[in-house]
Amino acid sequence: MNIDVKKKFIQSMIKLLGKAAVLHQYEELVSYECDGYTIHKGLPSAVLFPANTEQVAAAVKYMAEHQIPFIPRGAGTGLSGGATALNGEVLISLVRMNKLLKVDYKNRRAVVQPGFINLKLSTSISSEGYYYAPDPSSQSTCTIGGNVGENAGGAHCLKYGVTTNHVLGLEVVLADGQIVRFGGMPDTPGYDLVGFFTGSEGTMGIVTEITVRILKKPQGIKTVVALFEDVAEASQAVSDIIAAGIIPAALEMMDRIAIEGVESGNYPVGYPLDIGAVLIVEVDGIEAGLQDQIDHIVAVCQRFRIREVKQAANMQERASWWANRKTAFGAMGTISPDYLVQDGVIPRSTLPQVLARVDEISRKYGLRIANVFHAGDGNLHPLILFDSRIEGDTEKAVQAGSEVLKVCADVGGTITGEHGVGVEKMEDMRFVFTEVEIEAQLKVREVLNPNQLCNPDKIFPKPSRCVEVKRYIASVNEEHAAH
Amino acid sequence: MSVHKPTTIHALACDHVSLLKSNYKWEDAPDEDKFSQCVHCGMCLEACPTYQETGLEAHSPRGRVYLIKSVAEGKMELNEFFANPVNTCLDCRACETACPANVQVGALIEEARGQLIKSDPPKGLSGMVHKLFLHHLFPHPRRMQLLHSLLKLYQKTGIRKLTHRIQLLRILPKHLMDMEKALPTLTSPPALRSHPERLSAIGPRRAKVAVLTGCVMDVVYSDINDATIRVLRENGCEVWIPQDQRCCGALHVHAGDRDMAKKLARMNIEAFLSEEIDAIIVNAAGCGSTLKEYDELLKSDPQFSGRAAEFAHKITDISKFLINLGLILPEGSLDLTVTYHDACHLAHAQNIREEPRKLLESIPGLRIVTLPDSDRCCGSAGIYNLTHPEMANALLTRKLDDIPSGCDAVAMGNPGCMMQFQTGIVREGRAEQIVHTIQLLDWAYRNESPNLQMQKG
Numbered sequence: 001m002n003i004d005v006k007k008k009f010i011q012s013m014i015k016l017l018g019k020a021a022v023l024h025q026y027e028e029l030v031s032y033e034c035d036g037y038t039i040h041k042g043l044p045s046a047v048l049f050p051a052n053t054e055q056v057a058a059a060v061k062y063m064a065e066h067q068i069p070f071i072p073r074g075a076g077t078g079l080s081g082g083a084t085a086l087n088g089e090v091l092i093s094l095v096r097m098n099k100l101l102k103v104d105y106k107n108r109r110a111v112v113q114p115g116f117i118n119l120k121l122s123t124s125i126s127s128e129g130y131y132y133a134p135d136p137s138s139q140s141t142c143t144i145g146g147n148v149g150e151n152a153g154g155a156h157c158l159k160y161g162v163t164t165n166h167v168l169g170l171e172v173v174l175a176d177g178q179i180v181r182f183g184g185m186p187d188t189p190g191y192d193l194v195g196f197f198t199g200s201e202g203t204m205g206i207v208t209e210i211t212v213r214i215l216k217k218p219q220g221i222k223t224v225v226a227l228f229e230d231v232a233e234a235s236q237a238v239s240d241i242i243a244a245g246i247i248p249a250a251l252e253m254m255d256r257i258a259i260e261g262v263e264s265g266n267y268p269v270g271y272p273l274d275i276g277a278v279l280i281v282e283v284d285g286i287e288a289g290l291q292d293q294i295d296h297i298v299a300v301c302q303r304f305r306i307r308e309v310k311q312a313a314n315m316q317e318r319a320s321w322w323a324n325r326k327t328a329f330g331a332m333g334t335i336s337p338d339y340l341v342q343d344g345v346i347p348r349s350t351l352p353q354v355l356a357r358v359d360e361i362s363r364k365y366g367l368r369i370a371n372v373f374h375a376g377d378g379n380l381h382p383l384i385l386f387d388s389r390i391e392g393d394t395e396k397a398v399q400a401g402s403e404v405l406k407v408c409a410d411v412g413g414t415i416t417g418e419h420g421v422g423v424e425k426m427e428d429m430r431f432v433f434t435e436v437e438i439e440a441q442l443k444v445r446e447v448l449n450p451n452q453l454c455n456p457d458k459i460f461p462k463p464s465r466c467v468e469v470k471r472y473i474a475s476v477n478e479e480h481a482a483h
Numbered sequence: 484m485s486v487h488k489p490t491t492i493h494a495l496a497c498d499h500v501s502l503l504k505s506n507y508k509w510e511d512a513p514d515e516d517k518f519s520q521c522v523h524c525g526m527c528l529e530a531c532p533t534y535q536e537t538g539l540e541a542h543s544p545r546g547r548v549y550l551i552k553s554v555a556e557g558k559m560e561l562n563e564f565f566a567n568p569v570n571t572c573l574d575c576r577a578c579e580t581a582c583p584a585n586v587q588v589g590a591l592i593e594e595a596r597g598q599l600i601k602s603d604p605p606k607g608l609s610g611m612v613h614k615l616f617l618h619h620l621f622p623h624p625r626r627m628q629l630l631h632s633l634l635k636l637y638q639k640t641g642i643r644k645l646t647h648r649i650q651l652l653r654i655l656p657k658h659l660m661d662m663e664k665a666l667p668t669l670t671s672p673p674a675l676r677s678h679p680e681r682l683s684a685i686g687p688r689r690a691k692v693a694v695l696t697g698c699v700m701d702v703v704y705s706d707i708n709d710a711t712i713r714v715l716r717e718n719g720c721e722v723w724i725p726q727d728q729r730c731c732g733a734l735h736v737h738a739g740d741r742d743m744a745k746k747l748a749r750m751n752i753e754a755f756l757s758e759e760i761d762a763i764i765v766n767a768a769g770c771g772s773t774l775k776e777y778d779e780l781l782k783s784d785p786q787f788s789g790r791a792a793e794f795a796h797k798i799t800d801i802s803k804f805l806i807n808l809g810l811i812l813p814e815g816s817l818d819l820t821v822t823y824h825d826a827c828h829l830a831h832a833q834n835i836r837e838e839p840r841k842l843l844e845s846i847p848g849l850r851i852v853t854l855p856d857s858d859r860c861c862g863s864a865g866i867y868n869l870t871h872p873e874m875a876n877a878l879l880t881r882k883l884d885d886i887p888s889g890c891d892a893v894a895m896g897n898p899g900c901m902m903q904f905q906t907g908i909v910r911e912g913r914a915e916q917i918v919h920t921i922q923l924l925d926w927a928y929r930n931e932s933p934n935l936q937m938q939k940g
Contacts, residue, residue: 023539027564030553031546038523049538076540077525095538115538117529140581141528265583330524333584337519389519 001045001068001088009068009090013048016058021049021096032091035076035083036138039340039394040423044071044085049096053171053179053208056092060206061177063090064453071455072206074115074146077138079329079341080422082150082201086457092206094145100124101209109168111211114145118152121212130214133160136418137326148207151199153418155250155325156282158376160215162418164198169211172197175204175454184211201420202455204448220287221249222294223312225321226279226301227272231255231371233304234277235351238375240300241281242348246293251376252280252325255355257335258370258383265331267323275307279375280321328372329383336368336385340397343419344408348378357407358382365400367393379417380408406431421459429461504557509601510783511741513551513594521548521586530581532860532878533571541568544578544588551595561602569595571871573864573878574737576772576831580858589832590779596739616866617740621698621730622747628673631702635669659869665906666703673701674708675724682712682722689719690761690808695774697767698730700898707898710925711766711801717928718811727754733773736780737865748777749787752794762799766921768897769865772832774798800829801921802838802896810841815930816848817923819891823851824882824904825858826897839896839920846927852887863903879907892916894923 001009006024013022023029024046033041045068050056063070070090073083085091098115105128110121118139122131135154136142142152148170153162160166169183170193183194197204228234234253241251254262255277263271271278279301283293298309312318332339346354355371358380362369370383382404386397401424405415409431416425429438438460445460507513527544528534534543541550547568553559569592578588605613620626637643671677675696692715696708715722729751732744751774755763765771773780775798777791784791799807823843829835836858843851862868862878882904886893893904893915904917 025564027559027562028541030559031540031543031549033549034523036524075525075528077528093538098538138525141525262583266580266585267583327526327583330522330526330583333520333522333524333586337522339522 005066005068006045009062009066010046012062013046013059016062017048017050017055021051021055023047032073032076032085035073035078035081037079037081037084037422037424038338039388039398040081040084040086042084042086043088044091045088047073047091047093049093051096053097053173056094056097056173056206056208057177057179059092060173060175064176064451067451067453069453069456072114072145072149072202074143074149075117075138075141077142078146078150078422079343079419080150080416080424082420082422082455082458084423086423089456094143094206094208097145097208098143103214105130105214108214108216109211110214111209112144113209114148114207115143116145118142118144118147121214125214126217129217131217132166132212133157133215134163134166137329139326144210144212145207148198148210149200149202150418150420153374153379155252155322155374157418158251158374159247159249159284164195166213167194167198167210168213170194170197170207171209172205172207175449175451179208199420201422201459203445203458205454218249218284218286220290221282221284221318222290223280223282223318223321224294224298224309225312226281226298226309227275227307228277228279228301229275229305229307231277231355232352234279235355235375237279237301237304238351239348240303241297242376244296244300246283246296248281248293248297248376249284250280250282251374253371253373253375254278254325254328255371257368257385258328258372261331261335261370261383262324262328264334265324265327267320267327267331269320269324272307280325282318325372329381332370332383332385336387338386338388338394338397339370340384340386340401341419342380342382342384342401342404343416343425344380344382344405344413345415345417346378346380346408346411346413348375350411350413351375351378354380354407354411354413358404361400361403361407365396367397367400369400369404374417377417378413380404402428423458426459426461429459506554506557506560507598509598511594511597513555513591513598515555517587517591518548518552518555520584521545521552521582522584523549524583526583527578527581527588530577532573532575532577532862533874536874536877539568542571544572544582544586547572548586548588548591551591554595554598561599565595566599566603569599571874573827573860573862573867573874575827575860575864577827577858577860580831580834590776593736593739593741596737597741598739600739613738613740617735617738617743621734622743624675624698624729627698627702627730628676631669631673631705634666634702638666638668657872661906661910662868662902665902665909667905669703669705671705671709673705674712675701675726675728677705678709678712678724680724680726682716682724684719684721685716686719688721691721691723691759692804693723693725693755693758693760693763695728695731695763695765695767695770696724697765697770697898700767700770704898704901704919707766707919707922710919710922711764714801714805714921714925714928715764718805718808720808723758723760725754725757729754731770731773732780733769734865736773736776737867741780745780745784748780748791749784752777752787752790755797756790756794760797762804763794763797764801764804765798766801766896766919767899768800768826768828768833768835769899771798771800772828775833800833800835800838800896802829802842803833803835806838806841810845812845813847813924813927815927817846817927818848819923820850820852820889821892821894821918821923822854822887822890823857823920824854824861824893824895824900826895826900827858827860827864829896830858835896839894842920842924843894846923849923849927852890854887854893855885861900861903863897863899865899868903868906875903879903883907883911883913886915890915892918892923894918894920896920
């Protein structure tokens, strides 16, 4: 943005939103250079804090008219750089639109603004016996708007499904500033645009209101941890548990390096540091029969070399295990100054094989890799540990991460389960899509975001422009031929 | 086709931490080992009261650490855009409870303030206030005692009534007027002066402890010091009140005045370590947390760093000490409904949450109700309520709204919080009494039906 355009833009935004809702000085913008993904950074031109849908629409309308690119942002806990302003885009922060608008217990629905915190929904409706199921590890700080943008998952999505399975309706400000509403009921006529917007990573418009499904809290919850001598055997146990016909609410795994991280972090639970892996298995539902399921799971685990299997004695112990698991990423800060977390998904049965390949990659690059998984649904989170202060380390981590995703794709999996593509995995999209498939998706984007103003240059690989270039050259050639 | 990655990989030279580029020019700069531990995950955001209020990244722990790092990298300067977020931090340490990676945000903030105060020493009126309070008043026990006498004179002789009647205090900002109104009626004289240096245990001796009487505590709430000493003796402790003790320096550390804080720290170490003792007992959360961090404060002082660690190790909050020692159960009962507020510097900075509650549970007759979000800062935060009245008031209002109905009293373990709560209670014309946990225990031991009105201003 040139200086005059920016000056006019800032003045207009201050007029529209008020002085306290517009940041534009360099120093005010520094802390918005990145979200939870820190490898790529970019300074936004401004950060706006609209207070309601109308303000979002008015700001977007102005920017559309003046061809100013913009990016919606929630709490900034995303792990793929989806809210990073790589080319000086304007950030539209939704954190001040943070109200719980309505709870309809009879029909099991709640309506929230995008800046409403995920966990706050569950705590707000807990006294009535309800909760909101999708539980990303960052749920104590991340926003539901951000969850919709990334189609966030979480530990309990194995049984209950990811964000998209819980979004019933959306209000969206489109890239040209128009306000539209889709969905609202479990099935509505027309195209499923609610599903389409969920997980579109802010490239199709800005979600300004969300209707979500709320669930009755399960009658009973039982949790066990099993400490395995060997990580490969733990992965086999995961497959065997699912193969036995049990669908746990959550089935999580951490390997030795991950355990080292969480045990030196702020929420240690006393896992031995020399075991191969820990499995956390939780079942929930009607009280009767839960203990049978747990016994069955324990029996499966006991076919392998395990140090200990332990059932949570009370809710406090269960909570400590989950606090430990849910802070695993951040806890890596105690054993490494930086990490890059990957988000590959693989068929469960290939888990032992993929882990061996990840280990090879770790040795090849000389970087430690901690593994944290939503094992039940084959969602891997290899945390590649590096030190950005060491010359070349960051590039090595990026390369290693990309190789891990290639492995996932090669065994029939994919490159992201819940963190989104963002800026991080744009190139890796080629591992799972052909040029034609990428182009088909770009054509869809073209319809709602024709001028690439809404979160530009995200999700799809840059050289796809090659397609456009090729198309241009082809058209030029045709013209030549015609002459 | 060559792989095309976005071009802003941040490991490029500009992002390397380099001492040459750092804009920290003085000793005790924010420690690279501390800020590099932050991986920017954001788990701290919602724990931070100022982020909750503003939604601004720069006013979140993660954002503040990012700015602190940015100054070290030469990307930012020590200017108002840095000073504002750093000084708006309550230093409440709620982020340290939330942080998965144990980032010491409090210490980083205090070190950053140390650099700010060196680069731009407080001038004009605020400089005078800073000097008056932090240099000429708090560090000097005798002057604090004199202040106590003056305040008492002010309250007793009717000058206070007169100033209220002619509304003389209207020259003060609103928040100071509110605080003046909430000032409790001073009853007992400062404990440091009024008690003998040594007091014997009641019953068989179980421990020998030293007691920190504090500065504000001993002026405004000396009756809490009296209660602390009585309860300790009641629990078989020989009590020693070192006469050379000083203000702990918490307010100085928070304000970035590390030189004066170090001076006070050295004096306290000399005073308290001159005798063999089992523990140094503190009844003010803010002081306790600062005293426990003397080793951090004096890390670059080879002469004192070893003894500072030994000193810090002996610091114990009164609640934790009594529970660890094995509390002698009180027999008197209190027919009261109370709720408990977690002072930040007890809960977050010292991880003391259960012990004060256990003390309350030991009191026969006492009914305890839960305060929602009990460990969210009340906005007191040392002298924060003087320097940032707007934010402090917003937090105070939320806190008061959270107090469950039907409470006779709100208990806590920090004088700063007590004054803040009292200000709110008086301002809103509410009836709850603000008490220190140890006062309730003391009343139970003495089997006295306390005249709670005494606490009121």
